[in-house]
Every structure is written in structure tokens, then in C-alpha cells.
Amino acid sequence: MRSFRSPPGRRAKQGFFGAAAALLLASTAHAQSVDYDLSTNEVNRTAWQRQPYVAxxxxxxxxxxxxxxxxxxxxxxxxxxxxxxxxxxxxxxxxxxxxxxxxxxxxxxAGTNFAQDGxxxxxxxxxxxxxxxxxxxxxxxxxxxxxxxxxxxxxxxxxxxxxxxxxxxxxxxxxxxxxxxxxxxxxxxxxxxxxxxxxxxxxxxxxxxxxxxxxxxxxxxxxxxxxxxxxxxxxxxxxxxxxxxxxxxxxxxxxxxxxxxxxxxxxxxxxxxxxxxxxxxxxxxxxxxxxxxxxxxxxxxxxxxxxxxxxxxxxxxxxxxxxxxxxxxxxxxxxxxxxxxxxxxxxxxxxxxxxxADIVIPGEDNEQLQIATRASLFHILTNVRNGSEPTGLGDNSIAPAGLTSDSYAGHIFWDADIWMAPSIMSLYPDYAESIVDFRYRQLGAAKENAKQFGLAGSLYPWTGARFGNCTGIGPCADYQYHLNSDIALAAWQYYAVTDNKTWLEEKGYPLVRGAAEMFASFVTKNETGNGTYEYVTLNTTGADEYANQVNNTGLTNGALTVTIKQAMELANILGVDDLPSNLSDIYHKTLIPQARSGIILGFDGTNGSAEIKQADVVLLEYPYEFEWPNGKPTYGASAESVALTTLDFYSGANSPDGPAMTWGIYSILAAELSPIGCASWTYLLQSVQPYSRAPYYQLSEQQVDVWADNGGTNPAFTFLTGHGGYLQTLTHGYTGYRFRLDRLYFDPSLPPQLTNYTVKGMKWHGGSFDVNVNSKETTITYRSGGNGSAPVEIGKSNEKGGNYTLAVGESLSVPTRSTSGTLVDGNLAQCKSVLGINDTRFHLDPTNRTSRPGEYALAAIDGANSTTWQPFTTEPTSMTVDLGEQQKIKGFHLNWNNEPPTYYSIAVGNSSSDLESASPVASGNVTLSAPYDLAQSLIVQVDVGNLTDVSLNETVTARYVQLTVEGSYATEGFGGTVGEFAVLGA
Incomplete structure (x- = not known):
């Protein structure tokens, strides 16, 4: 969380409204011209991915x-x-x-998590x-x-x-x-x-x-x-x-x-x-x-x-x-x-x-991305009803695959609270109410669950269904306790958006209080010597389900401190004093496990070779907005540097067989934290493109649907969780929007690949706001509704960071933040375009399948070593970078990361056709500069990777640069990886 106090604000200028309205009308006109009637004439009577539905x-x-x-x-x-x-x-x-x-x-x-009791x-x-x-x-x-x-x-x-x-x-x-x-x-x-x-x-x-x-x-x-x-x-x-x-x-x-x-x-x-x-x-x-x-x-x-x-x-x-x-x-x-x-x-x-409300991305180049965005909104909204409807209608929440599939037994998971709710809550809070009201409907059962395990407060089963009791597939204890914080966070966010104090008193606060009370009775006080102590958690599982029943999962420990702070905050708003007396002590003294590199550990004993299933401790930065209880981390220069290093480490450790929603979180964090490059765009593409299925833009849970090729997973479909993760890149990522109780907060930024889009109809305290983000400036317009003026805070990293006030009809324009500098000094290629329809922009059914799903060539020039390009095979495979204009080139730097190819060659030309007959200006066998070392691999740190540097004997002038790789030091059948390909200017 960030500070909730709102300093004195500045009044926005009313004159901006006309221009903002004109811009929105132009964007909306484009959105309306897009054909959302998705069709196909390729009949396939057995492919479940091509089936439509109604709901x-x-x-x-x-x-x-x-x-x-x-x-x-x-x-x-x-x-x-x-x-x-x-x-x-x-x-x-x-x-x-x-x-x-x-x-x-x-x-x-047939399947379960624990013994099938209940x-x-x-x-x-x-x-x-x-x-x-x-x-x-x-x-x-x-x-x-x-x-x-x-x-x-x-x-x-x-x-x-x-x-x-x-x-x-x-x-x-x-x-x-x-x-x-x-x-x-x-x-x-x-x-x-x-x-x-x-x-x-x-x-x-x-x-x-x-x-x-x-x-x-x-x-x-x-x-x-x-x-x-x-x-x-x-x-x-x-x-x-x-x-x-x-x-x-x-x-x-x-x-x-x-x-x-x-x-x-x-x-x-x-x-x-x-x-x-x-x-x-x-x-x-x-x-x-x-x-x-x-x-x-x-x-x-x-x-x-x-x-x-x-x-x-x-x-x-x-x-x-x-x-x-x-x-x-x-x-x-x-x-x-x-x-x-x-x-x-x-x-x-x-x-x-x-x-x-809507999300509008103009431009013919982005038409498929616009369709994917509308489809994501539609697929979630068509599977949920308005929370104002009676019980049994308006409080059913949303299952991971909605109302036309029994994937995951149709149960309610954290998918609804953490992955689907935030964007829907920002645009359509009436529908998001169904998610939080489902949890309130089962609060009584959650209280009984807590008693069953000797705990106070409320304890929710991992999966919710009819009764809310603990079951084999939905265990309550010794498993993913973070669910209780996820539920509390969604309740807090809903109140932040709606300012509905009646709902807060009746439903929201009991949800948050129940979670805080449970954690107060769950943590263990661990004496650390010399009269000091800390609070720890034992036998838990974080969001990374590759690591079960471990101690001090970073997500659990960090999230419970957020829950405790929110409970104390809401109690103060309601003027009640009914929380456990030790909450403040637990808040300040809960162990947040860290490596000496600053990286937050997934759990006690995490080592550098760990592969994770999905976003886990990175969720502390977003959506939890975790604050170090004592103001600064134990290791690391600052909270921001710890968050960035943690992102880089875990995004590189994420299994390609993990579920779709993860990469959206990485995109949001890269937009917030990365000072250079455009990895946020790489992650955005990775969050939606490899999971989208033609012809209806429905997401699969997996990049590859074949059980034998994806680690033995039968993917959920339509995977609404993935749709929710992707949508957050647009509602929260590039707008920098974060939930606040007493103001709207934005910290807008854009990568060069996306120059303009609008989030239309964001809701806050009964008001409706349009947020247009373009490459130069961001305009926030108070469109309608609400109760008077709305305070707006712009993040401190913005040139116009500070506090403002908007009345209905007024607009506020501030600069749109962009990254600066290059990861490698003098790199001419960073964040330029890669030739190929699915390497720079979204394309539903890519014709170029030379890359491993999700490992696109753009990743090699996005200014982040944590993202990689990986060819689909070990056969010679090329990526071509368009530098935009002719440039003088003196050399190249290549970071291969941990699975290099065995051979590379680089050619240049002043047209893409020149490359077909061009002789390489550099080539050779790849030598391992950082060969595998067991002791080194266990250290939790961001590895430098295997490096190759090339200095040309004489400067060359070219617009297009083609990197060709073949072979691989790895044995899994894919080509070698390229973490960063830098073209060095003379």
C-alpha cells in the first residue's frame, strides 16, 4: 500500500474538456468501426477451442x-x-x-489436493x-x-x-x-x-x-x-x-x-x-x-x-x-x-x-489487439451478473471457465478476487460486487472453518462451491492461506471504488476483519535472541504451486501485513475498536524473507535454480502494494529496487507451462518499475497472444493445448482468469491506476509500441472518468456522476506529480512517462521493430511460427535480460531488426542468458531484401562465458548470462540488422535463447 493521506490539491483546468471529448469521440468512432462479429468458415467439428457459447x-x-x-x-x-x-x-x-x-x-x-474429507x-x-x-x-x-x-x-x-x-x-x-x-x-x-x-x-x-x-x-x-x-x-x-x-x-x-x-x-x-x-x-x-x-x-x-x-x-x-x-x-x-x-x-x-465503459485502442495496426481487449471484457462480463440482484443471481462470483465449462469443477478460486475483479471493479463495479458478495455469503462457513482448525476469524477453502466448507480439492489449512488476503483485498478495493459505507459496515469490513483475526491467531512468534522476535508462518503454500507446504512463503507473509493494515484502516473509518490488540505488533514484525540480493524469497529455502508456476511474490508490489512495515527492506537499496530485482528474477524463473494470467502482472510491474526499455510490451503480448484461440479470441489456460507438450496439463477453457490478467495491463498497467480510498491515483506510462488508447468510464465514488493515454500526455476527464469534485493524485515520478481536483466536465492533462536510456550503452536496436507480423504486435493466429510460443523476437531488443527470444527449433532461425533509418554500426553485444545457441551470424543491409544475399559481418560459434556452476546456480540473484561481444574491423552503415542463430546448448528441442541483442552505434 501507499500513503492514503491526500495533500492539498490543485484545481484542474476546465478548458481541457473539449479537446479530451474530441479525442474520446475519435477513439470511440474507431472502436465502433471494428467488426466484433467474429466469424469463421473453417469447419472443425471436434476442436473445443473453436466452439462459441452464449451466457x-x-x-x-x-x-x-x-x-x-x-x-x-x-x-x-x-x-x-x-x-x-x-x-x-x-x-x-x-x-x-x-x-x-x-x-x-x-x-x-478423480483428483484432489488433500484427503477427501467433507x-x-x-x-x-x-x-x-x-x-x-x-x-x-x-x-x-x-x-x-x-x-x-x-x-x-x-x-x-x-x-x-x-x-x-x-x-x-x-x-x-x-x-x-x-x-x-x-x-x-x-x-x-x-x-x-x-x-x-x-x-x-x-x-x-x-x-x-x-x-x-x-x-x-x-x-x-x-x-x-x-x-x-x-x-x-x-x-x-x-x-x-x-x-x-x-x-x-x-x-x-x-x-x-x-x-x-x-x-x-x-x-x-x-x-x-x-x-x-x-x-x-x-x-x-x-x-x-x-x-x-x-x-x-x-x-x-x-x-x-x-x-x-x-x-x-x-x-x-x-x-x-x-x-x-x-x-x-x-x-x-x-x-x-x-x-x-x-x-x-x-x-x-x-x-x-x-x-x-470500454477500452479503446485506435489504429489499424492495433485492430486485433482492440478485438482481443473487447473480447476479454465480453468473456468476463457475459459470465457474471450485477451484484445488486438477489441472492443466487448477484452473488455467484465467476469460475475460472465461466458458465459453459466444468473446468476446475466450476468452483470459485482466487482467480475471481485477484485476477478478474480489478479491471471489472474499475469499469463495472456493479458486476464486480458479485465477486465480493459471494465471499460474504459464505462468511459464516468460513468462521466455522477457522474454529475447526483452532483459529479465530474466518478461514476460506481454496475452492468455493455450495457450502464453503473445507474439502479435499478445497482445503482450508496447510495450504494457500493467501486466499484470505486475496478476499480481503478485493473487499477493500470494492469499497475504495464505491465509497459504499453501508456495504462496508455490513459486508466489507467483516470480510477484512475476519481475515485479520485469522492471521493474528495463525502466525507463530519466533524468538530471535537478545529479547527480539518476529512472526512467521509455517506449513503454507504460496501462489507458486510447485512449492507446497513450506514455511514463510513471501506472498503469504507480505499479504497478511497488508490485510492487517487495511483492517485497522477500515475500523478507524467505521469508528469501531474490535480488532485483536496484537495486530500492530504483527504488522511491524512479520518476517518478509529475502535473499542478500534483495530478492523476496518465495519461501524459506528458495534457491536460484527454482522454477515457478506463476506470479507469486511479485504480487506484493501489485496488486497488494505492500509496504515494508519498518520503512525499508532488510536487503536492497530501496523498496523500488527490491521490487524490480524480484520481478527480473521471477519472470526469468517462470515456467512456460504456467497459466496465462501471470504475464499481465509482469507487464504492469515493468511499466511501473523499469527505468529503461519496453519489457512491459513484451509481457503484454506474452499475456494474451500465445493463449488466444481463433476464431473467438477465447483464452486457453496454456500456451500449448496438447497435454504431452505442456507438462501434462489439460487447460481450462474459456480461461477467464487469463482474460482478467491481460485486462489489468490496460486498466492498471499503462494508466498506473491504483485503488485509493480518498482519491484517484495515476502514474501513466507507455512503451513505444503503443502510442494511444483510452480507458473509458472508469468508476470512482459514483463518478465516471475517461483516461486517454498517448505517447506525449495523459488526459483524465471527469465525465459524469459522483458527489462533487474528485481529488486526483499523479505519481511522483511524473513531471507534474502532485495532487489536483477535478469537477464534472473538467479535464487534467499531464505528461505520459516513458523510459529513457538503454540497457547496453549505444544500443541502436532497443525497442525498435522486428519484422514479422507476430513479433511486434498482437496477431491472433500467427503465420510465423518460428518462435517458441510466448518467446518472441521482440524480447531480444526490449532492454530486459529477463525476457528472451527462443526459436522453435534448433535449425537456423533469423530475426530482423528495423532500426528506422540508416545507422553507423561499430559492433554488437549479445546476452544469450542460460541456454545459448551454438552458432550465430549477423548480416546488415539497407533494405530487407538486401539481407537475402548479404554476407555476414560477424559470425562464429558461441562460447559459454558463464557455464553452469551448481553452487552459483543456487544463489538467489539475477544472473548476468552468457555474453558475446563483437567489434567490427570497420564501421558499416545499415538500416536492417539480421541475427541468425542455430543449435542449442540445452537438450529440450527448442533453439537457443537470446536475452538481449544490442546493435552498437559508432
């Missing part, structure tokens, strides 16, 4: 390539768990239909509600239709309004002409219970026998008990299916559909059973329900029919005692409202979301 924060449904229905992806090896949904269920991937909070209770799961509570999935079949002349289009019968296929998913469309030509066997089928599916944004499917069939001819079959497919209902299915009594054209989660007798989910077929005036329909119409296509699961509607009048002259299936879904968790009534009522409401009106209200609601 609205309460219900969700994943959609296969066929456009509707249930499909299961066959694992590569189910026995070995290869190609499954992953830990802890290890079940096949399927087109899941879900309703929020529908957790079961079962004795055990049972497990995976999410149960519902019968597939998207199923709407079309039959002509006794042939049915389904997920079993042969490939050769399908042509002119396309599928789209809009990250503007969540509409999924699938269109195709279907040629039934024996037909002379194909039929055109178009499926359109939504999960209504405003009405949480409503889903709708529209099937348009074109090209019908007189005499054809036609039928539509409405199905709730029980094949999709996993971990459920059958309750009932069939027509809803005393209604017409309706169908229902009801299931309970296994082991939960008092919770039921109802799905109800109402069918409407157009044109009404010229067609007549006869009811039949689903089995009579679609036969073997229909699953035999008990919860499967079906109803067939046969055309009993001639085909319309237009040759077109529309079948619309309106679906209502309700479970006991949100609608106790009125499940069927609610589901039926909402399906009927949609039907009576009609497709056009229900569709329009859905789209209008999404338009209002983007009008309220």
Missing part, C-alpha cells in the same frame, strides 16, 4: 460446430487423463449447459437446451450428420452482443438441392432466465415432409438426478426437464421451452413424439425431453420456415419454491414478447454496457 451470468450453453445440440469431445487417452477437462474431474469436454451455483455433493472426485461439490450440468432439430423427408440434421452433406458453413460469435449464428447448406441424402439452415442463439442479457434459439430453414419445396423437434438433451446433464421431464401440464407447445444436483435433495433446476413456428398464418402443425421424428438421434437419458411438430399443411410459397424455441431456466438456489413457475413464466414472457423485441432488448442492453 448471461446466470445461464450458459456452449455451442458445437453444428450450431446446436450436445457434443462430447473424445479424449486422446481417458485412462491417462489426456485430452480431458482436467483436474479435478478429468471428464471429457462437452458442450455444457449450466446454471450458476448448481453444485452437487459427492464423496470424492465430500466434494463439483458443478452439475443441465440437459442441453440448445437442441432444436430439423427433419425433412425422414432425414434429420444433427451432430451426427456426415461431413459430406454440409457445405458453405460459417459460424460467428459477437463480442459486441453475445449472439451466436451458424449457417450452412445441408444436402440430405438423395436431395437435388441443398437446404439453407441458420441457427441464431442468445442468452438474454437483461432477463437472466431466458435463452432463445431461432432456426431458419430456406429452400423448401412443395411436397416435402417437414418437422421440427424441440429437445432438452439429458446427455448433457452430468452429476444430476432425474426429477421429471415432458410436456408442462395444462399448457400447449411446451416442454420441460427437471434435474437435481447429485446429493442435494432440496435443489432442483427446471428448464422449460415454448415453441413458436413461422409463418403462423399459412401453416398448420401436428404434435408428435421426438422419438417418432428423429429416432436414434435422440438420447435415452431419463432427463431427455422431446416434442415434435410436423408440418401438416403445404410448405409456404416462400420456401422458408422459422422455428423459435424460447427457454426459461430457474433453480432453487435463486428461485426457491418457484422454479417451475419462474422458468415457465419467463419462457412465456419471451414468446409473448416475440423474437424481434426480445432480440432487440438483448442487443440494446449490451450496447448500454459498452456505452458505460
Amino acid at each position: 448471461n451470468g446466470y445461464i450458459g450453453q456452449r455451442i458445437p460446430a453444428e450450431g446446436f445440440g450436445y457434443r462430447e469431445v473424445e479424449p486422446n487417452n481417458l485412462t491417462a487423463r489426456d485430452g480431458t477437462q482436467g483436474w479435478p474431474l478429468f471428464t471429457p469436454r462437452q458442450t455444457a449447459a449450466m446454471v450458476a451455483g448448481f453444485y452437487d455433493q459427492q464423496p470424492e472426485t 465430500g466434494q461439490q463439483p458443478i452439475s450440468t443441465l440437459p442441453t437446451w440448445s437442441s432444436l432439430y430439423f427433419t425433412v423427408n425422414n432425414q434429420t440434421y444433427s451432430t451426427q450428420t456426415p461431413d459430406e452433406q454440409i457445405s458453405n458453413w460459417s459460424q460467428s460469435m459477437s463480442v459486441q452482443d453475445g449472439v451466436v449464428r451458424t449457417s450452412l447448406d445441408w444436402m440430405p441424402e438423395g436431395a437435388s438441392e441443398p437446404l439453407r439452415l441458420t441457427y441464431t442463439i442468445i442468452a438474454h442479457r437483461v432477463e437472466p432466465n431466458i435463452g432463445a434459439i431461432r432456426l431458419t430453414v430456406e429452400g423448401l419445396n412443395e411436397g416435402m415432409q417437414v418437422a421440427f423437434t424441440d429437445v432438452f438433451d439429458g446427455a448433457g446433464a452430468w452429476r444430476t438426478d432425474f426429477v421429471s421431464s415432458g410436456p408442462v401440464p395444462d399448457t400447449t407447445n411446451t416442454l420441460h426437464s427437471a434435474v437435481r444436483p447429485v446429493g442435494i435433495s432440496n435443489v432442483t433446476a427446471y428448464e422449460v421451452s415454448v415453441m413458436d413456428i413461422w409463418p403462423r398464418s399459412s401453416t398448420q402443425w401436428a404434435n408428435d413424439t421426438g422419438s417418432a421424428c428423429i429416432g436414434d438421434v435422440l438420447s435415452t437419458n431419463a432427463s431427455t425431453a422431446s416434442a415434435c411438430y410436423r408440418l401438416s399443411s403445404p410448405v409456404p410459397e416462400s420456401g422458408t420456415l422459422d422455428a423459435i424455441k424460447y427457454v426459461g431456466i430457474a433453480s432453487s438456489d435463486a428461485f426457491p419454491g418457484t422454479e417451475l413457475e419462474t422458468a415457465l413464466g419467463k419462457a412465456n414472457l419471451a414468446n409473448s414478447t416475440g423474437w424481434d423485441a426480445i432480440f432487440k432488448s438483448h442487443r440494446d442492453a449490451w450496447d448500454a454496457v459498452w456505452e458505460d
Whole structure:
């Protein structure tokens, strides 16, 4: 944390508002011109990464390539768990239909963390509600239709309004002409219970026998008990299916559909059973329900029919005692409202979301990055509801893969509190409230958990589900205690944004106090001699899950001091005195483990050879904003230098098989701490590009999805945690925005690769603010709302650092900080462009796959040895640097880091084509200047790396410089690494 006191401010100038508004309008116009209706015509019926989905924060449904229905992806090896949904269920991937909070209770799961006491509570999935079949002349289009019968296929998913469309030509066997089928599916944004499917069939001819079959497919209902299915009594054209989660007798989910077929005036329909119409296509699961509607009048002259299936879904968790009534009522409401009106209200609601807040990155070169940004916002927002809604709707939080996948059993992890909440809280705090309110809903259980382990306060299980108790996959003790600080931090941040004192008193403060009380009873007082002592933590696990059950994890110890400080601060605001008396002592005397290099240790015994899974102790600098309790670190010149060295060490130690969200934190920290270079941009690309999957910009948990190639992980998908990590680079990284109780705080900076973007509609104390960051200046505009003026602090590193005051309609412009100098003196290449579409800018599906995923060539010239370029193979591979103009070159410096190539060559030219025939100006075998030394490798420090320096016999003049490497001193199959490639100016 930083100081929360606000010195006297300066009034901002109102005259800036017009220019700021014009700039925002220009940026917004560009964003609106981007096509967010993402589409593909490359049909792949088995790739789960290419499946779209619909969701609205309460219900969700994943959609296969066929456009509707249930499909299961066959694992590569189910026995070995290869190609499954992953830990802890290890079940096949399927087109899941879900309703929020529908957790079961079962004795055990295939995977666990600890002994499976207390049972497990995976999410149960519902019968597939998207199923709407079309039959002509006794042939049915389904997920079993042969490939050769399908042509002119396309599928789209809009990250503007969540509409999924699938269109195709279907040629039934024996037909002379194909039929055109178009499926359109939504999960209504405003009405949480409503889903709708529209099937348009074109090209019908007189005499054809036609039928539509409405199905709730029980094949999709996993971990459920059958309750009932069939027509809803005393209604017409309706169908229902009801299931309970296994082991939960008092919770039921109802799905109800109402069918409407157009044109009404010229067609007549006869009811039949689903089995009579679609036969073997229909699953035999008990919860499967079906109803067939046969055309009993001639085909319309237009040759077109529309079948619309309106679906209502309700479970006991949100609608106790009125499940069927609610589901039926909402399906009927949609039907009576009609497709056009229900569709329009859905789209209008999404338009209002983007009008309220957005992130806008202008420029054609950044169009794909803009889409990736919008997609990240959309994928999170479409999986959460407004926290103002009643319990069971507005307090479900967000699972790592949302509402269309049972990855991670659909449980709630720290992913929601630390990774997804901050950006959503900054832009849409009403939706972020769902995250913190879920934790409050389970506060009672957390208090009981603490008692179970002899602790005070509240103790949360690692994974949250139905009951909030300690389980095997969600242990409370001897594991990741930092979760309790994560929860407290999110509560503190929510209050900082909203200034909602009623919420603070009722919910927020109890959350923070509970965590502080728990830590006060958890830490151990360790006598250190001469009457001194310190507080330590024993048998814990940090965020780095490669190091379990160790002592004094740096993240746990640092985070608990932040929690304690926040608890004392909030108690003061509320005027209460109910905290343990020893909190201040614990705050000042908790051990923060450090190496002599200043680097904060992951845990007692951390050594320099350690590989970490993901961001861990670096989280103390952001988002925790940890302050050294005694004002300065034990080792290291300053808190800032310790934070930078810690970043450089752990980013270099991070496993490439770690999850997506990590690199976003590294980007934020590099933007804050790095005095030179553009590593923040390298990390930003690394946080999103290798994880993004075409065509819908959904993130996978892993850079590589193949179990055999990524360390044995079946990645979660859609990995909303990664989307949240990436978004923070834009809401918090380059704006330098940090949560404060009494003011807005910014410390803006930009790398040269990004020259302009706007965070539109940031929220603080009821006000809405637009923040435009460009390469010269940053403009903060108080757009609307709030209660009078807003204090703004600009970080001290800015030329205009200090305190200001903004009123509605006013703008404040300050310089945008940029790095200066070079890592290597005289380097002409630092932060210049690398030729190749995916080496400098975001590209969804890169055609150049010469680099190991995430290890892009830009990393070799970003002014940071902690980032590396690594070719995909040991074959000769080149990177070409554009210096921007002709330069005189006298030599080169190369830092290979720890896995050098065996040979290199460097060529220069005044055009990129010159390089094709140019002779090298330097080449040779790479000699290890820092060969592996066991004792040296164990020291926790930032290694210098293996170095090669080249002095040319005579100066050369060139604009383009090409480095080619081959071979590797390592044995893992990839090429050698290049930490920094410096081109030395004469």
C-alpha cells in the first residue's frame, strides 16, 4: 500500500474538456468501426477451442460446430487423463449447459489436493437446451450428420452482443438441392432466465415432409438426478426437464421451452413424439425431453420456415419454491414478447454496457489487439451478473471457465478476487460486487472453518462451491492461506471504488476483519535472541504451486501485513475498536524473507535454480502494494529496487507451462518499475497472444493445448482468469491506476509500441472518468456522476506529480512517462521493430511460427535480460531488426542468458531484401562465458548470462540488422535463447 493521506490539491483546468471529448469521440468512432462479429468458415467439428457459447451470468450453453445440440469431445487417452477437462474431474469436454451455483455433493472426485474429507461439490450440468432439430423427408440434421452433406458453413460469435449464428447448406441424402439452415442463439442479457434459439430453414419445396423437434438433451446433464421431464401440464407447445444436483435433495433446476413456428398464418402443425421424428438421434437419458411438430399443411410459397424455441431456466438456489413457475413464466414472457423485441432488448442492453465503459485502442495496426481487449471484457462480463440482484443471481462470483465449462469443477478460486475483479471493479463495479458478495455469503462457513482448525476469524477453502466448507480439492489449512488476503483485498478495493459505507459496515469490513483475526491467531512468534522476535508462518503454500507446504512463503507473509493494515484502516473509518490488540505488533514484525540480493524469497529455502508456476511474490508490489512495515527492506537499496530485482528474477524463473494470467502482472510491474526499455510490451503480448484461440479470441489456460507438450496439463477453457490478467495491463498497467480510498491515483506510462488508447468510464465514488493515454500526455476527464469534485493524485515520478481536483466536465492533462536510456550503452536496436507480423504486435493466429510460443523476437531488443527470444527449433532461425533509418554500426553485444545457441551470424543491409544475399559481418560459434556452476546456480540473484561481444574491423552503415542463430546448448528441442541483442552505434 501507499500513503492514503491526500495533500492539498490543485484545481484542474476546465478548458481541457473539449479537446479530451474530441479525442474520446475519435477513439470511440474507431472502436465502433471494428467488426466484433467474429466469424469463421473453417469447419472443425471436434476442436473445443473453436466452439462459441452464449451466457448471461446466470445461464450458459456452449455451442458445437453444428450450431446446436450436445457434443462430447473424445479424449486422446481417458485412462491417462489426456485430452480431458482436467483436474479435478478429468471428464471429457462437452458442450455444457449450466446454471450458476448448481453444485452437487459427492464423496470424492478423480483428483484432489488433500484427503477427501467433507465430500466434494463439483458443478452439475443441465440437459442441453440448445437442441432444436430439423427433419425433412425422414432425414434429420444433427451432430451426427456426415461431413459430406454440409457445405458453405460459417459460424460467428459477437463480442459486441453475445449472439451466436451458424449457417450452412445441408444436402440430405438423395436431395437435388441443398437446404439453407441458420441457427441464431442468445442468452438474454437483461432477463437472466431466458435463452432463445431461432432456426431458419430456406429452400423448401412443395411436397416435402417437414418437422421440427424441440429437445432438452439429458446427455448433457452430468452429476444430476432425474426429477421429471415432458410436456408442462395444462399448457400447449411446451416442454420441460427437471434435474437435481447429485446429493442435494432440496435443489432442483427446471428448464422449460415454448415453441413458436413461422409463418403462423399459412401453416398448420401436428404434435408428435421426438422419438417418432428423429429416432436414434435422440438420447435415452431419463432427463431427455422431446416434442415434435410436423408440418401438416403445404410448405409456404416462400420456401422458408422459422422455428423459435424460447427457454426459461430457474433453480432453487435463486428461485426457491418457484422454479417451475419462474422458468415457465419467463419462457412465456419471451414468446409473448416475440423474437424481434426480445432480440432487440438483448442487443440494446449490451450496447448500454459498452456505452458505460470500454477500452479503446485506435489504429489499424492495433485492430486485433482492440478485438482481443473487447473480447476479454465480453468473456468476463457475459459470465457474471450485477451484484445488486438477489441472492443466487448477484452473488455467484465467476469460475475460472465461466458458465459453459466444468473446468476446475466450476468452483470459485482466487482467480475471481485477484485476477478478474480489478479491471471489472474499475469499469463495472456493479458486476464486480458479485465477486465480493459471494465471499460474504459464505462468511459464516468460513468462521466455522477457522474454529475447526483452532483459529479465530474466518478461514476460506481454496475452492468455493455450495457450502464453503473445507474439502479435499478445497482445503482450508496447510495450504494457500493467501486466499484470505486475496478476499480481503478485493473487499477493500470494492469499497475504495464505491465509497459504499453501508456495504462496508455490513459486508466489507467483516470480510477484512475476519481475515485479520485469522492471521493474528495463525502466525507463530519466533524468538530471535537478545529479547527480539518476529512472526512467521509455517506449513503454507504460496501462489507458486510447485512449492507446497513450506514455511514463510513471501506472498503469504507480505499479504497478511497488508490485510492487517487495511483492517485497522477500515475500523478507524467505521469508528469501531474490535480488532485483536496484537495486530500492530504483527504488522511491524512479520518476517518478509529475502535473499542478500534483495530478492523476496518465495519461501524459506528458495534457491536460484527454482522454477515457478506463476506470479507469486511479485504480487506484493501489485496488486497488494505492500509496504515494508519498518520503512525499508532488510536487503536492497530501496523498496523500488527490491521490487524490480524480484520481478527480473521471477519472470526469468517462470515456467512456460504456467497459466496465462501471470504475464499481465509482469507487464504492469515493468511499466511501473523499469527505468529503461519496453519489457512491459513484451509481457503484454506474452499475456494474451500465445493463449488466444481463433476464431473467438477465447483464452486457453496454456500456451500449448496438447497435454504431452505442456507438462501434462489439460487447460481450462474459456480461461477467464487469463482474460482478467491481460485486462489489468490496460486498466492498471499503462494508466498506473491504483485503488485509493480518498482519491484517484495515476502514474501513466507507455512503451513505444503503443502510442494511444483510452480507458473509458472508469468508476470512482459514483463518478465516471475517461483516461486517454498517448505517447506525449495523459488526459483524465471527469465525465459524469459522483458527489462533487474528485481529488486526483499523479505519481511522483511524473513531471507534474502532485495532487489536483477535478469537477464534472473538467479535464487534467499531464505528461505520459516513458523510459529513457538503454540497457547496453549505444544500443541502436532497443525497442525498435522486428519484422514479422507476430513479433511486434498482437496477431491472433500467427503465420510465423518460428518462435517458441510466448518467446518472441521482440524480447531480444526490449532492454530486459529477463525476457528472451527462443526459436522453435534448433535449425537456423533469423530475426530482423528495423532500426528506422540508416545507422553507423561499430559492433554488437549479445546476452544469450542460460541456454545459448551454438552458432550465430549477423548480416546488415539497407533494405530487407538486401539481407537475402548479404554476407555476414560477424559470425562464429558461441562460447559459454558463464557455464553452469551448481553452487552459483543456487544463489538467489539475477544472473548476468552468457555474453558475446563483437567489434567490427570497420564501421558499416545499415538500416536492417539480421541475427541468425542455430543449435542449442540445452537438450529440450527448442533453439537457443537470446536475452538481449544490442546493435552498437559508432
